Amino acid sequence: MRKEDKHCDTCLYACRDRDDPRQKCSSRAYNASTYTHDMLMEDWGRGYCRFWAPKTERVR
Numbered sequence: 001m002r003k004e005d006k007h008c009d010t011c012l013y014a015c016r017d018r019d020d021p022r023q024k025c026s027s028r029a030y031n032a033s034t035y036t037h038d039m040l041m042e043d044w045g046r047g048y049c050r051f052w053a054p055k056t057e058r059v060r
Contacts, residue, residue, distance in 0.1 A: 006048035012055050027051040 008014045013027040029035060030051045043049040 004054055006052050008048070010055060011048075012053040013051060025049070025051070 004010065008023050008025070011025075013025050013030065015024055015026050016022070017024070025031065030049060039050070
């Protein structure tokens, strides 16, 4: 089993709008007022946020 790469690109909550190329987070907790700037800066230092969840792979 390989170690998961924790990054927005591999997160369940990552999304992009058609008209906007910037990546966004659809996690309610990430977008809540209780998630502070200090918490965001701490998460950026780690390279991924505390709400990161793995994308589930589609089985064919």
